[in-house]
Amino acid sequence: MKTGWYNHIRPGNITLCATAITLALTLAATLGFKNDDDKYKSWDNIKAVTARDSLLSANAFMQVYKVLMSPRCMNCHPSGDIPLNGDDNHLHPQGVKRGPDGKGVYALKCTNCHQKQNTPGLNMPPGTTEEWHLPPSNMKMVFQGKTAHELAEQLKDTKQNGGKSPHDMLEHVKTDLVKWGWNPGEGRSTPPLPYAEFVKQWNQWINSGAVAPASGEKLAR
Numbered sequence: 001m002k003t004g005w006y007n008h009i010r011p012g013n014i015t016l017c018a019t020a021i022t023l024a025l026t027l028a029a030t031l032g033f034k035n036d037d038d039k040y041k042s043w044d045n046i047k048a049v050t051a052r053d054s055l056l057s058a059n060a061f062m063q064v065y066k067v068l069m070s071p072r073c074m075n076c077h078p079s080g081d082i083p084l085n086g087d088d089n090h091l092h093p094q095g096v097k098r099g100p101d102g103k104g105v106y107a108l109k110c111t112n113c114h115q116k117q118n119t120p121g122l123n124m125p126p127g128t129t130e131e132w133h134l135p136p137s138n139m140k141m142v143f144q145g146k147t148a149h150e151l152a153e154q155l156k157d158t159k160q161n162g163g164k165s166p167h168d169m170l171e172h173v174k175t176d177l178v179k180w181g182w183n184p185g186e187g188r189s190t191p192p193l194p195y196a197e198f199v200k201q202w203n204q205w206i207n208s209g210a211v212a213p214a215s216g217e218k219l220a221r
């Protein structure tokens with residue numbers, strides 16, 4: 001008969017094993033979070049423990065902030081109820097407005113003009129697989145005019161971020177609407193960091209404590 005490690009498994013060993021695993025799990029649960037899923041459910045669990053973490057997190061947000069304030073992102077996160085256009089953030093022409101659900105008003109629904117992909121050509125409507133729209137009027141998620149401090153605080157405030165947990169925020173930057181910024185169609189600039197670098201800094205910001213940088217740091221716009 002062939003022998004292998006499995007020949008040594010006896011019912012008694014299995015019980016011992018199971019007990020050891022149960023003990024380890026109980027210990028882990030008492031000491032902290034069973035797994036990362038639990039930790040990333042609430043912003044209350046996300047804190048910088050050391051001064052180094054705090055610095056890493058704040059610095060990462062300053063990189064993230066540059067992207068959030070770039071035209072590709074800010075144009076859909078305006079302070080008013082009209083989306084913005086172009087690298088100079090001018091008001092969207094054609095009388096386009098946010099509307100209660102962010103999808104436009106009356107005959108001027110965003111998706112009348114914005115398709116599932118960029119329409120080829122200069123000054124043509126951009127588009128992506130995800131429905132093109134602004135955040136709704138009861139949760140505007142404004143980036144325009146915010147300091148880095150204010151924007152960081154807003155992003156982790158579930159009353160202002162659409163109820164998003166740290167987990168949801170980590171996932172959000174993988175959506176096609178965000179990725180569109182790096183494939184914006186003819187004649188449009190891309191954000192100042194490459195996409196992979198943006199995601200890295202975004203994760204760093206949250207993982208090392210979601211620290212809001214000191215106020216006063218504001219990009220001109």
Ligand code: HEC
Pocket residue numbers: 071072073075076083084085086087092094096097098099102103104105107108109110111112113114122123124125126132133134188
């Ligand atoms: C009548 C057609 C039309 C409607 C309706 C419309 N758009 Fe547009 N949109 C355009 C066109 C055309 C452009 C491209 C303008 C350009 O590049 O000069 C554009 C560009 C944009 C841009 C600029 C992208 C960038 O980064 O420069 C945003 C943001 C935008 N639209 C949002 C919206 C939203 C949100 C809605 C609905 C609330 C909407 N649009 C409804 C035609 C429309």
Ligand code: HEC
Pocket residue numbers: 067068072073074076077102132133134135136141142154155160161162164172177178179180181182191
């Ligand atoms: C076509 C419009 C559009 C563009 C372009 C856009 N967003 Fe958004 N963004 C939205 C909408 C709509 C929501 C709300 C979505 C939700 O709650 O699920 C949102 C929500 C967000 C949130 C959560 C915001 C908060 O205050 O809690 C972040 C972060 C975000 N977007 C980042 C970006 C970044 C980064 C870019 C540029 C690379 C970008 N967005 C470009 C429409 C847009």
